[in-house]
Amino acid sequence: MSTTTTVAHEGGHGHSHDHPKHLAHHFETLDQQFDAGKLGIWTFLLTEVLFFSALFVAYTVYRSNYPEVWQFASQYLNTQLGATNTLVLLLSSFTFAWGVRNAMLGQIGLLKMNLAITLLCAGGFMGIKYMEYSHKFHEGTLWSGNEDTIFRLHAEDVPEHIKEHSHAWDNRDGEFSAAVRDLDPEFRQKLGIFFGVYFCLTGLHGIHVLIGMLLLLWLLLRSMRGDFGPDNFNAIDFGALYWHLVDLIWIFLFPLLYLIS
Amino acid sequence: MTSSTNALDRTNYLNATKGFMSWFWTIDHKRLGLMYLWSVVGCFILGGMFAMKIRLTLSGDVDFASQTAEQMNAYNNAFTVHGAVMIFLVIIPSIPAALGNFVVPMMLGTKDVAFPKLNRFSYHLWLIGAILFVTTLFVGNLDTGWTFYPPYSTGYTDVSVITAVLGAFILGFSSIFTGLNFIVTIHKMRPPQMTWFKMPLFLWAIYATAVIQILATPVIGISLLLILVEKTMQIGIFTPELGGDPVFFQHLFWFYSHPAVYIMILPGMGVMSELFATFSRKPIFGYKSIALSSIAIAIFSFIVWGHHMFVSGQSELMSIIFSALTFSVAVPSAIKVFNWIATMYKGSIAFTTPMLYGLSIIWLFGIGGLTGLFLATLGTDVHFHDTYFVVAHFHYVMVGSALFGFLGGIFYWWPKMYGRMVDNKWSKIACIMSFVGFNMTFMPQFIGGAHGMPRRYAAYGPSAGFDGYNEASTLGAMVLMTGLFLALGTLLWSLKKGKKAPANPWGGVTLEWQTPSPPPEHNFEIDPPVVGDPYDMSLFEWKGEEEGFLPVNPRPDDPCVANVQPS
Amino acid sequence: MIPIALLPFLLQHTQGDFWFPSQASRNASSVDELFYFIFYVSLFAFITIVLATIIFAVRYRRSRVGMNPEDSPHHSTKIEIVWSVIPSMFMVVMFWYGFKDYVAVRTIPANAYEIQVKAKKWDWRFVYPEGVESYGGNVDMNDGGEGLVVPMGRPVSVRLESSDVLHSFYVPDFRVKMDAVPGRYNSAWFEATEPGVYPLYCAEYCGTRHSRMLSQVVVKSEEDFQAWLKSQAVDLASLPPAEAGKQLFQKNGCTACHSLTGTPGVGPALDGKYGTTETLADGSTVTIDDNYIRESLLDPNAKIVANFAPSMPSFAAQLSADEISYLIAFIKSLNE
DSSP states (O other), rough: OOOOOOOOOTTTTTSSSOOOOTOOTTOHHHHHHHHHHHHHHHHHHHHHHHHHHHHHHHHHHHHHOOOOHHHHHHHHHHHHEEEHHHHHHHHHHHHHHHHHHHHHOOHHHHHEEEEEEEEHHHHHHHHHHHHHHHHHHHOOOOOOOOOTHHHHHSSSOOHHHHHOOOOOHHTSSSSSHHHHHHOHHHHHHHHHHHHHHHHHHHHHHHHHHHHHHHHHHHHHHHHHHTTTTTTTTTHHHHHHHHHHHHHHHHHHIIIIIOOOO | OOOOTTTTTTTTTTTSSOSHHHHTTTOHHHHHHHHHHHHHHHHHHHHHHHHHHHHIIIIIOOOOOOOOOOHHHHHHHHHHHHHHHHIIIIIHHIIIIIHHOOOOOOHOOOOOOOOOHHEEEEEHHHHHHHHHHHHHHHHHOOOTTTTTTHHHHSSSSOOOHHHHHHHHHHHHHHHHHHHHHHHHHHHHHSTTOOOOOGGHHHHHHHHHHHHHHHHHHHHHHHHHHHHHHHHOOSSSOOOOGGOOHHHHHHHHHHHHHHHHHHHHHHHHHHHHHHHHHHHHHHHHHHHHHHHHHHHHHHGGGOOOHHHHHHTOOOOOOHHHHHHHHHHHHHHHHHHHHHHHHHHHTTTOOOOOHHHHHHHHHHHHHHHHHHEEEEEESHHHHHHTTBBBHHHHHHHHHHIIIIIIHHHHHHHHHHHHSSBBBOOOHHHHHHHHHHHHHHHHHHHHHHHHHHTBSSSSOOOOOGGGHHHHHHHHHHEEEEEEEHHHHHHHHHHHHHHSOOOBOOOOOOOSSSSSGGOOOOOOOTTTTOOEESOOOTTOOGGGOOOTTTTOOESSOOOOOTTSTTTTTOO | OOOHHHHHHOOOOOOSSSSSSOOOBBBHHHHHHHHHHHHHHHHHHHHHHHHHHHHHHHTBBHHHHSSSSSOOSOOHHHHHHHHHHHHHHHHHHHHHHHHHHHHHSSSOOOOOOEEEEEETEEEEEEEOOOSSSEEEOOOOEEEEEEEEEEEEOEEEEEEEESSSSSSEEEEEGTTTEEOTTTTTTTTEEOOSSOOOEEEEEEEOSSSTGGGGGOOEEEEOOHHHHHHHHHHOOOGGGOHHHHHHHHHHHHHHGGGOOOOOOSHHHHHOOTTTTTTTTEEBBSSOOEEEEEHHHHHHHTTTTTTTTOOSSSSSOOOTTTTTTHHHHHHHHHHHTTTT
């Protein structure tokens, strides 16, 4: 027969012992609470990676089916802006990581500064993204189903109502348009799919950056209220992990989309 | 105190706080579990209404020649909503979210799950998802089937796809957060004496389920989001007119939706293990192989999705590989069944209501699993694919096993939830009626399907010769519905009139039976003893109906024992 | 008890046996044999499970053995291995024969007679290499078509294409099924062994009238088939225009949506409509004349009559100018 032992928790469930300020009621120790949080955030990051996976699979499937389309389309992406954004995000990851260190050591002033810089970088990333997107919208470098897409305007007769309001139609003699004009219609259609995948991937990533900005704002406000210090930095730590993942996904996106040759 | 091991008259989690907000905004896993339970029951009734609509249409409500386009649309809507509601809102959350939330922390001897606020957030997300689904019924005619295959869903039907897909997307996140919570809870909050191989098997099953939830659900999330983007913005990834590939969506969809089948069935298997051990009063036979087979099923579930696509035009080589891999899932499932039966050998078998559900599942899952062999086999699947043979097969697995497992679990843990016993006689009659009705409904569909009766048809022509199967099915569905309502009736009746339940009415050894029924707010008044073996039945002995099972060697301050007054 | 109550329902099929419809193709019998192999293995396993549960439940019931059962082993590696390995061996056999059948079903013989099968919402059209076309034909549909007419004893391959959503070509008596996927061609084949008429279903859900996407396969002897092919090669120009229009109307599957008996379906009924005035969705009106009919065939969504959905495909690629005038003549003739 097996032996019976009683779980010997410190102080039992009587709540008679001193409960540390930041310890939730259902955990036994701060270590347990921290470990649970850590495992939780890592599991969440795993689901985030899988959340992007379908788009990466779409990218891979269509790229392996139409490698020449992918190479051609990549030229239409602005590599300078993409590279700048990569640097901006790398910087933000660095400042966020430093912020975690600040919180651990109780350097609250530096923590606030680093969070603010991270937030600024994130804003800068979105600003540059906005420039890229608006340029593409203007040129008509859009996904294949869009009526205004550069890849369809040359295909057959364009309806009047499109011509009237279309920037892309106005730019039809521009450099990009001219490069696309003589391509085979099927090739042009597949170019549209490349940009469909491009907008989905960078758009979903952009949404994650926006969520990260909200998170940063919240952390910044809380650190200004004086919530964080050596005994309470879990939120900063977990927020930084999320931010590093967002950064990491961009590190993959940049060469996969911008640097095909 | 008369019925002294019952805590209805003391402060417990049900009466500790009062008012709407004390429930709606609670972070208590037990209250969240109950709210999931009743929400799921509500959705089940909704999904059941659409099931009856399907049955009545097919058994000759309208005859083939005079059926109008509106009537066909109404039928298509009925089977879509039935499927989507039953899968996303009923079976997926049934055992993990409802029973799991109630039971898991208590089985671990802790006060709550690792992230109680996230748990509440999961439930609220679930509610939003459910509301979006119900909205779907009003904004349009959702008629894509629960599979949302493009290009029909993206290009040929109305906007109700948008609300449905958004709803499913949000429900997905609810499911991910629930799974995440259980993974962390089981990893980090086990008492030190409870090693992995001393965990109750229900926890193993919930753990395996949670792994699937966090790995597979994000993929359906993004795929459904892509359907949304495709429909509203015509991105081109799935739309053939724009150069996309509709079969690509099927790959993504089944990469989640096949593992989802195991999200449904694994927790039911976990309940089965608890039932068979407790009601045979014997340690479960082959503990390790049951525990590890749950993990094996979780792993295999990810590499078999292509068996849904044998006739879609995917390459022959892929079909052959997927067929071979599919058989590999059958082995761990068979091992479980054999182990449950072996547990009964030389046991002391009690025919309680939960055990009757358990025995029903052995047979129903037997049929559901064995008919799966015909569908894993390439040659026969080409004939059976998209016929009623498949419909009958997955109903045997999902209703006959997952839903009956849910019911068995409800009846098993009901005394713990509400501190009341359910009427023995009527709840058994309800179980037997459901069992008989279920077989009458779905057995004829196997034969109809083998004769080539295709799925998702609003009517069959008189010359097709399928009317008899449909008549029989509808008759069975009536019996099944009556049985299920009777079961619900016995549960509701017990809330007012049921006998007060002792702390341990069944003789279970897992930790949730070592606290009063219903439990106090933080689950335990004193820390429960963790034993070496979660199924060592000799630790408790029968003391009569009033007191139920009591520990052979009670601790002096045990609140579950009659002569100890609570402090 | 339950099976006995259901027997009258279940034994109604005159063709085929308890499980299957008739075996009318060369691959059918091996599929059925494989089915029966799995069936008897499963039946044996199932009976074992049922007997074991019943015997244990009765033998070891609590009222008989008391509350505390005697001790017995809690695990046995030997037994675990036995009941894992033996089912696995059976499954290997199942996989192997399933694989062989699948290869037979999927390998199209080089000498197969290829018929193009065009699926659209919600009808089937069959185009023969000789240029002959056929459609519809299911007895329950009464659409005037003849269905997929095929020669007996010769491998026939069907090349499946869809112009809108997913469909699936399914002939239960042949045990053949294959999806028609828009944007790609799929193929299937069969060799009919018995003359007769067999139902053809759409097995992949495709929208409102999925349950009406029915047709039939007519198996004829080689001579009858050749005679049929010859009789189908009709020159439309030699017919009166309204008669030619009628044939086009049926061949193109217009009847799936437009009835000629006054009851509106997915689209308006067309009898007695010529010359009348209809209200459009935006409130304006249009007279049903030659030009409106022509526009509706070429650009169907330009002017939709109120209360109907814009679901008609354009026929610009299918119909010649002559054929459009035949159709107009036919619709005109419906007023008489």
